[in-house]
Amino acid sequence: LVFKEVGVAADLFDGVREELEVGRRVVLLGTLRSESVADGLGSAMFPEALERFGAIASVYLLNITAPTVVLEERRQTARQEKRRRVEADAASAAEITEPSGPHVIAVLNEASVDEGTARVVAALTDTMKCTLWLVPPTTSRCDVVARAEIERLSRSNGMRPFPPHITLSPSFHFGQARAVELTRQVAAALSPISMRFVGVAHSCAFFKAIALTAEASEALVHAGQAAKRIVGAEKAFDPHLSLLYGDLNEDARCKITEELSTSLQLQSFDHIAKDVVCVNTLGNSYHCWTEVCRFPVRGT
Numbered sequence: 001l002v003f004k005e006v007g008v009a010a011d012l013f014d015g016v017r018e019e020l021e022v023g024r025r026v027v028l029l030g031t032l033r034s035e036s037v038a039d040g041l042g043s044a045m046f047p048e049a050l051e052r053f054g055a056i057a058s059v060y061l062l063n064i065t066a067p068t069v070v071l072e073e074r075r076q077t078a079r080q081e082k083r084r085r086v087e088a089d090a091a092s093a094a095e096i097t098e099p100s101g102p103h104v105i106a107v108l109n110e111a112s113v114d115e116g117t118a119r120v121v122a123a124l125t126d127t128m129k130c131t132l133w134l135v136p137p138t139t140s141r142c143d144v145v146a147r148a149e150i151e152r153l154s155r156s157n158g159m160r161p162f163p164p165h166i167t168l169s170p171s172f173h174f175g176q177a178r179a180v181e182l183t184r185q186v187a188a189a190l191s192p193i194s195m196r197f198v199g200v201a202h203s204c205a206f207f208k209a210i211a212l213t214a215e216a217s218e219a220l221v222h223a224g225q226a227a228k229r230i231v232g233a234e235k236a237f238d239p240h241l242s243l244l245y246g247d248l249n250e251d252a253r254c255k256i257t258e259e260l261s262t263s264l265q266l267q268s269f270d271h272i273a274k275d276v277v278c279v280n281t282l283g284n285s286y287h288c289w290t291e292v293c294r295f296p297v298r299g300t
Helices: 008-019 034-038 041-053 068-078 080-095 113-124 141-156 176-189 218-231 250-263
Strands: 061-065 104-108 128-135 172-174 193-195 197-202 210-214 240-244 271-273 275-280 290-296
Touching: 104 113, 104 290, 113 128, 128 176, 128 218, 128 290, 141 240, 141 271, 172 176, 176 218, 176 275, 176 290, 193 218, 197 240, 197 250, 210 250
Parallel strands: 061 104
Antiparallel strands: 128 172, 128 275, 193 271, 197 210, 210 240, 275 290
C-alpha cells in the first residue's frame, strides 16, 4: 500500500488495521510522505509485489488522495507558520501522476476518517459497493453542457457537483477484481446507445432531486436488463441524468423544474453513450465516490 497524503492518511490506515478481521494481513509499502511516491515506490515496488504474489492473493495498490485544493487547505491549517513549505508541498502533490488500473484502489480522502476507513475496508474485504454508469463522451456537447448546469445548480443550492451520468445498474457488492470483470462483461454485451431526453422532472429522492428523463429506447432498456442480469442485482430501471442532488422541499424543486423546462434545450444533452463506468458508491459523501474502471461498449 502506498499513500500519497500526509497526516490524515496515517489515521485512516490505523482505522483500517483495526477494522480488518483477524487473520488478514495488510502490508505497507513505503512511507506516508508524498515524496516517497514521487521517488518511485508506486512504480517500482507495486509491480514487483503484483508479480510475486498476484497468483496466490489479491494484490492492490491503495491510492489515498484528495483534490489539490483540499490538500493545501489541510496543510495550511496544520502549518500556518510554514506557509512557503505548504505551497511547495501542494505544488509537488499536484505534479504526481496518479496511479490507475484494475489493481489500484482509489480512495478520495475528503470525508471523515471513519468513512474513508469504511471505503478501504470494504475494498479489501470484497464488500465494495459498486454501481455501473453510462457516461457521455468527454468534451461532447452533452458533457460540457451538463457539467456546467450541474455546477450552476449545485453552487446555487449549497451542494457539491458530480459527473454527468445515467445509472445503468443497481448497486452490487464485490471485491474490486470481480467488479472490474463484471463491468467488462456488461460493456461487451452492449452496443453504442443513442441517448435522448424527453423532459425535466423532480423527486424527493436525494440523488434525483432534479433530473432529465431519458427516453426508454429499446437499446437502453436492453442495456439495463443486461446489466442487472450480469451483476446479479434487481431494481426497477429508471434511466435519467441527474442535474442536482439534495433534500429540497417540493416548492423549491417545482420552481427549479419550471425554470429548466423553459430555459434548457434538451437536444443539447443528446449523445451516443459508448462507455460503461464502474463507480465505488459506498457512503453518503458522493463527492468522494471514485471511478474503479471503464470499458468501451462492443464495436467502439
